[in-house]
Amino acid sequence: SEVYSLFLNNRDLNSLLLPLYEAAVSGMLLEVSTTPKPGLVDRNNSGAHRDMDFNLFMRSTASISFYMYEFAKAGFNHDGDLKELIYKIKPIGIKAEENMFKETHGVNTQKGIIYLMGLVCSASGFLIK
Numbered sequence: 001s002e003v004y005s006l007f008l009n010n011r012d013l014n015s016l017l018l019p020l021y022e023a024a025v026s027g028m029l030l031e032v033s034t035t036p037k038p039g040l041v042d043r044n045n046s047g048a049h050r051d052m053d054f055n056l057f058m059r060s061t062a063s064i065s066f067y068m069y070e071f072a073k074a075g076f077n078h079d080g081d082l083k084e085l086i087y088k089i090k091p092i093g094i095k096a097e098e099n100m101f102k103e104t105h106g107v108n109t110q111k112g113i114i115y116l117m118g119l120v121c122s123a124s125g126f127l128i129k
Helices: 002-009 013-033 054-077 082-104 111-128
Strands: none
Touching (some): 013 054, 013 111, 054 111, 082 111
């Protein structure tokens, strides 16, 4: 429709990418907040993890949140083949991981979610343009 075309031609990058960022961060916070989770970190205990707790996850999430927006922006700005996007987001993931390890003093709280959300946010950013 004409209205949709006008929106696409005059869109504001933040209005498109912030919902992706917010969904990713919300998902990370809700995952660790889900209680009970036998064997896993939740609001009430550390499960099988002696080196981490709920508060560490909160700090870790804060330290990597910005990168979810960066992943989405990289996807949005990518003009090549979708298969090549992984090479553009790898440095973002490495920076996010470094930030996480700095905040957690070397504890791997969310390395997997950085990888997975990096793929989801960047692919989503790519697809919404």
